């Protein structure tokens with residue numbers, strides 16, 4: 001089959017760059033993949049015919065054999081940051097979370113196979129899939145399937161068409177508070193369950209779905225959580241009919257987060273300890289029972305989360321921002337972003353990797369302290385209560401992953417006090433956002449790095465917003481009612497109680513309009 005010759009693949013927004021399956025594709029054959037938008041002068045690729053009424057999108061994908069060529073690519077578990085001479089590896093179909101030495105694992109892709117296609121090929125392929133309803137590529141995660149779980153069958157995928165989240169130009173916040181003109185917020189929280197965890201969970205639950213079909217011993221899937229992992233796990237499991245079990249630190253997560261797994265039918269354990277205590281328990285339990293571990297200790301999750309980094313590059317037409325700021329807790333996500341950027345660089349989609357900043361709450365700052373020590377000594381901390389409750393983590397499982405990521409991109413770690421993060425959240429909200437406190441932590445890091453002149457006014461900077469603000473309304477209510485001890489709540493905007501009569505309403509409105517009138 002000649003490259004680009006099959007109208008079936010073109011109509012699916014796919015290229016058909018393959019030689020017959022027994023022949024290895026030759027590089028010169030492959031690198032000439034055409035963009036679907038340039039194939040036919042100005043006309044887009046052949047339009048897709050409406051599927052028969054009795055067929056669903058999964059059936060349609062099967063009939064069109066959309067992932068027929070994914071056997072060219074493969075991935076396996078290897079020890080994280082292993083010595084190149086190491087031969088230890090595991091199939092993704094094995095149930096394994098740790099290396100023989102007890103260290104972390106990483107999903108390693110067959111980069112040589114991926115490199116048979118050039119950067120332009122991958123850019124065009126990914127671009128051709130954005131915003132479609134084609135199963136499974138309509139998902140921002142599965143639109144990068146070859147780089148995520150290349151070998152999984154489309155039939156096993158559990159997806160809510162997650163990803164493709166808004167990259168918001170923070171024009172007013174940037175200009176007013178930072179003198180910046182190229183500031184962006186990647187709204188990963190505007191998502192199926194309201195956080196970036198959906199990106200990882202679609203991958204993990206899809207693999208579990210596959211394992212169960214293979215009769216592997218997986219009865220349920222479990223996690224410890226500060227509220228977002230549990231929401232995502234329970235939703236994806238519910239959608240696939242798989243039992244989910246969540247360990248939550250009692251009274252330490254928001255009401256909205258608590259109700260999510262309850263509503264989705266998870267088995268919810270509210271445990272009288274903090275997140276680190278729950279994490280320890282779930283690790284022990286998953287070693288004994290047929291419960292698959294869904295926390296980011298499981299490196300599968302990060303394969304989905306890394307697609308947010310690829311998406312950012314894609315949204316900038318494959319130009320690399322100068323800075324990307326990510327709030328960090330268990331520290332899987334900062335590594336996932338690094339991995340996404342690094343793959344794009346290594347496979348020729350972009351020419352460099354941006355500098356990363358990991359932002360922590362000062363009340364839960366073990367990475368910050370480690371960074372400040374010049375990476376000399378890591379000490380877990382006892383994390384105290386923070387409004388950024390989803391990152392109240394003192395003993396992050398992905399500490400080694402985070403350090404590798406930050407060292408390799410000349411990264412920085414910053415911290416935010418409770419007052420700083422709440423003020424930053426309120427200021428951002430006052431410019432039309434509605435962010436979560438964790439994004440307030442990331443914005444505080446940005447403010448500090450701008451004030452120190454490290455981030456320049458014209459630097460293209462992306463702040464990663466990790467959860468939806470609606471999950472954290474109580475913190476906003478407390479702030480705006482000036483109800484927080486030892487906090488000035490400088491940007492509070494409490495509602496005004498007014499009598500129900502015309503005169504009183506007119507009086508307050510006139511005063512308000514006067515205060516807002518342009519001053520000449």
Ligand SMILES: Cc1ncc(COP(=O)(O)O)c(C=O)c1O
Pocket residue numbers: 195226228229296327328329330331332333334390391436438466467
């Ligand atoms: C809303 C939110 N932001 C940030 C994080 C931090 O991500 P990570 O644990 O991967 O560092 C988490 C979870 O930990 C989260 O739920």
Ligand SMILES: N[C@@H](CCOP(=O)(O)O)C(=O)O
Pocket residue numbers: 223224225226227228229230294295296297329330332390391
């Ligand atoms: N914020 C997380 C904490 C657990 O992180 P994970 O990425 O290791 O699952 C949560 O929402 O539970």
